[in-house]
Amino acid sequence: xxxxxxxxxxxxxxxxxxxxxxxxxxxxxxxxxxxxxxxxxxxxxxxxxxxxxxxxxxxxxxxxxxxxxxxxxxxxxxxxxxxxxxxxxxxxxxxxxxxxxxxxxxxxxxxxxxxxxxxxxxxxxxxxxxxxxxxxxxxxxxxxxxxxxxxxxxxxxxxxxxxxxxxxxxxxxxxxxxxxxxxxxxxxxxxxxxxxxxxxxxxxxxxxxxxxxxxxxxxxxxxxxxxxxxxxxxxxxxxxxxxxxxxxxxxxxxxxxxxxxxxxxxxxxxxxxxxxxxxxxxxxxxxxxxxxxxxxxxxxxxxxxxxxxxxxxxxxxxxxxxxxxxxxxxxxxxxxxxxxxxxxxxxxxxxxxxxxxxxxxxxxxxxxxxxxxxxxxxxxxxxxxxxxxxxxxxxxxxxxxxxxxxxxxxxxxxxxxxxxxxxxxxxxxxxxxxxxxxxxxxxxxxxxxxxxxxxxxxxxxxxxxxxxxxxxxxxxxxxxxxxxxxxxxxxxxxxxxxxxxxxxxxxxxxxxxxxxxxxxxxxxxxxxxxxxxxxxxxxxxxxxxxxxxxxxxxxxxxxxxxxxxxxx
Amino acid sequence: xxxxxxxxxxxxxxxxxxxxxxxxxxxxxxxxxxxxxxxxxxxxxxxxxxxxxxxxxxxxxxxxxxxxxxxxxxxxxxxxxxxxxxxxxxxxxxxxxxxxxxxxxxxxxxxxxxxxxxxxxxxxxxxxxxxxxxxxxxxxxxxxxxxxxxxxxxxxxxxxxxxxxxxxxxxxxxxxxxxxxxxxxxxxxxxxxxxxxxxxxxxxxxxxxx
Numbered sequence: 193x194x195x196x197x198x199x200x201x202x203x204x205x206x207x208x209x210x211x212x213x214x215x216x217x218x219x220x221x222x223x224x225x226x227x228x229x230x231x232x233x234x235x236x237x238x239x240x241x242x243x244x245x246x247x248x249x250x251x252x253x254x255x256x257x258x259x260x261x262x263x264x265x266x267x268x269x270x271x272x273x274x275x276x277x278x279x280x281x282x283x284x285x286x287x288x289x290x291x292x293x294x295x296x297x298x299x300x301x302x303x304x305x306x307x308x309x310x311x312x313x314x315x316x317x318x319x320x321x322x323x324x325x326x327x328x329x330x331x332x333x334x335x336x337x338x339x340x341x342x343x344x345x346x347x348x349x350x351x352x353x354x355x356x357x358x359x360x361x362x363x364x365x366x367x368x369x370x371x372x373x374x375x376x377x378x379x380x381x382x383x384x385x386x387x388x389x390x391x392x393x394x395x396x397x398x399x400x401x402x403x404x405x406x407x408x409x410x411x412x413x414x415x416x417x418x419x420x421x422x423x424x425x426x427x428x429x430x431x432x433x434x435x436x437x438x439x440x441x442x443x444x445x446x447x448x449x450x451x452x453x454x455x456x457x458x459x460x461x462x463x464x465x466x467x468x469x470x471x472x473x474x475x476x477x478x479x480x481x482x483x484x485x486x487x488x489x490x491x492x493x494x495x496x497x498x499x500x501x502x503x504x505x506x507x508x509x510x511x512x513x514x515x516x517x518x519x520x521x522x523x524x525x526x527x528x529x530x531x532x533x534x535x536x537x538x539x540x541x542x543x544x545x546x547x548x549x550x551x552x553x554x555x556x557x558x559x560x561x562x563x564x565x566x567x568x569x570x571x572x573x574x575x576x577x578x579x580x581x582x583x584x585x586x587x588x589x590x591x592x593x594x595x596x597x598x599x600x601x602x603x604x605x606x607x608x609x610x611x612x613x614x615x616x617x618x619x620x621x622x623x624x625x626x627x628x629x630x631x632x633x634x635x636x637x638x639x640x641x642x643x644x645x646x647x648x649x650x651x652x653x654x655x656x657x658x659x660x661x662x663x664x665x666x667x668x669x670x671x672x673x674x675x676x677x678x679x680x681x682x683x684x685x686x687x688x689x690x691x692x693x694x695x696x697x698x699x700x701x702x703x704x705x706x707x708x709x710x711x712x713x714x715x716x717x718x719x720x721x722x723x724x725x726x727x728x729x730x731x732x733x734x735x736x737x738x739x740x741x742x743x744x745x746x747x748x749x750x751x752x753x754x755x756x757x758x759x760x
Numbered sequence: 761x762x763x764x765x766x767x768x769x770x771x772x773x774x775x776x777x778x779x780x781x782x783x784x785x786x787x788x789x790x791x792x793x794x795x796x797x798x799x800x801x802x803x804x805x806x807x808x809x810x811x812x813x814x815x816x817x818x819x820x821x822x823x824x825x826x827x828x829x830x831x832x833x834x835x836x837x838x839x840x841x842x843x844x845x846x847x848x849x850x851x852x853x854x855x856x857x858x859x860x861x862x863x864x865x866x867x868x869x870x871x872x873x874x875x876x877x878x879x880x881x882x883x884x885x886x887x888x889x890x891x892x893x894x895x896x897x898x899x900x901x902x903x904x905x906x907x908x909x910x911x912x913x914x915x916x917x918x919x920x921x922x923x924x925x926x927x928x929x930x931x932x933x934x935x936x937x938x939x940x941x942x943x944x945x946x947x948x949x950x951x952x953x954x955x956x957x958x959x960x961x962x963x964x965x966x967x968x969x970x
Contacts, residue, residue: 201949201952202945202949204952205945205948205949205951205952206945206948208948208951208952208955209933209948209951212926212933236956239959239963240952240955240956240959242959243955243958243959243962244927244955246908246962247908247923247926247927247955247958248927250908250927251924251927251928251929251930503963
């Protein structure tokens with residue numbers, strides 16, 4: 193992933209080609225990982241990539257149209273669908289259509305009487321344009337049948353999936369009431385009610401996920417509230433189809449489909465069209481968006497245009513609900529924000545965990561989103577940052593550095609314990625200063641030169657080099673402090689552990705949280721060195737050498753191996 | 761958008777062996793893509809004068825005439841070769857009608873104000889309609905397309921061309937390079953420049969340049 197281009201634009205162009213190629217191969221593309229180590233590029237790359245995604249989706253939309261024209265000889269008119277011309281009541285097979293309840297992009301919903309069973313149902317007819325080919329019909333049927341198998345008190349049950357005189361339709365229970373969208377027009381919901389509704393919806397989604405059915409288009413207008421205010425989720429798995437394979441046309445339509453949906457409720461991975469990544473976490477995100485809107489009265493991201501909304505979903509963090517509605521409940525806010533995390537793995541693991549948290553909230557018990565937030569912070573602390581790939585340039589160098597440090601410390605310790613440079617019973621610091629200062633002064637430029645040869649030095653590496661240089665100055669400075677305070681040489685050597693602990697703490701922040709381990713080990717070493725010194729055991733500097741060498745050697749080895757795996 | 765190569769290769773072998781059916785099928789399977797490529801690029805003045813299917817027909821007739829030469833010396837993949845001819849035809853048509861009709865056509869122009877939704881934009885939008893509608897998303901999708909098309913209209917010709925090739929015709933970078941007579945790195949630089957401008961327009965950083 194290290195770009196070989198020289199100028200910034202060459203690097204960008206090459207990264208872009210790599211990403212497009214990966215996407216054409218059906219891989220999901222993470223901008224961060226491609227731009228790793230190129231801090232200066234990542235922002236522009238992300239924005240340009242968003243534009244590419246759009247161009248591709250729109251270009252594929254045009255493609256879908258072309259192929260549909262080619263296969264159905266251009267006859268494809270949804271605007272003059274016969275559906276528009278019913279006079280109600282209208283006989284439709286076993287059903288008597290009584291009243292139109294609504295229409296959307298997918299079809300028209302009627303209230304209907306099923307005569308054989310004498311019951312009122314909701315009947316949804318699918319616009320012909322949505323099911324152009326035989327294959328589309330079969331797929332629709334199998335998906336509707338999968339959805340029909342879902343059993344939950346909070347899922348609108350599907351009774352029948354069929355077609356009548358070539359018109360595909362399905363019937364479901366008719367819920368008297370209003371949609372959540374209608375309810376939200378009156379403003380935010382009281383916290384208890386919001387929590388109760390979302391808990392039930394999350395349970396329903398959990399049931400569906402257990403059956404392998406994703407909803408993919410959870411939004412207020414798909415949640416029906418009955419007379420008692422209980423939610424019922426409709427249109428399970430029917431809203432969008434994610435193909436599992438097949439033709440390129442299919443894939444392009446799917447890609448288009450992936451960016452479709454209602455941008456305000458879409459998860460970032462969905463908005464970016466990364467169809468490979470759609471999973472239960474995508475629905476969890478949408479559940480969070482629902483909760484957010486119940487708390488604030490508006491969805492988490494809403495801009496003047498759909499395009500701007502998608503940009504926000506991809507790039508921005510949502511405004512905390514309490515900024516929009518000061519009376520929004522803090523705990524529910526935490527729950528919503530946890531669902532709305534951009535990396536899918538930082539959201540709730542599954543819908544049931546979300547439902548349990550809402551249950552806990554309703555029962556007045558502590559919620560996990562709070563501690564969860566700490567654990568999310570911890571997870572974030574210990575995960576690799578997007579700069580970590582920098583280390584791939586450094587693996588071999590770190591192993592050499594470990595050796596250099598070890599030798600330096602062992603020699604120092606040896607000099608000290610054998611009293612080599614003694615004058616009048618007191619050890620001369622000059623020799624040590626020469627060894628340390630000289631050794632590091634020689635080694636550092638070699639190190640830097642070697643690093644330079646591996647390619648351009650990034651901003652992050654410069655930061656790390658600065659911390660490092662500072663630590664070298666501090667280490668050698670200890671001799672000066674000892675001399676001024678008239679302390680025997682190496683008295684302050686335990687401080688080396690502290691200095692290097694700080695260096696690793698900074699690296700942990702910049703590169704990967706794994707370095708907190710090294711930092712802790714070095715801090716601990718400082719204490720042990722002090723204890724050894726008090727007890728007159730002169731091995732402290734060697735101990736420091738071993739610990740700090742290990743601190744460099746093992747990550748060095750790890751990243752050295754990683755580089756060799758990724759290139760070979 | 762362009763048909764897959766493997767079958768094209770088989771048909772080319774058939775054509776070389778003198779199978780008239782193979783020749784027909786070869787052109788038939790490329791007809792839609794050529795049409796599409798032309799539709800994406802006809803400007804609104806020309807649309808009122810010339811039927812795109814006439815140009816497609818001309819391209820296919822010319823291709824048929826020159827097929828023997830091509831088979832002897834296939835300098836580039838077949839679909840790029842066809843594309844090139846279509847491009848030449850398109851340029852010819854634009855040039856001819858611009859000059860021949862400088863008086864008449866340009867005077868007709870006030871029908872639509874420049875910068876607004878002109879005919880070529882609307883044609884493109886009509887083509888952009890997607891087959892898979894989802895509840896409530898259609899309006900957003902339409903709006904997105906309109907915005908996008910407006911943005912693409914404001915790109916310079918060179919930039920627009922490379923975006924159309926990459927994202928609408930789904931040509932690879934090396935195919936674009938071959939078509940534009942550039943090295944692949946130069947083609948990807950041009951592509952970068954185009955999407956960078958597109959992004960600037962889409963995100964409102966670059967207001968009207970007119």
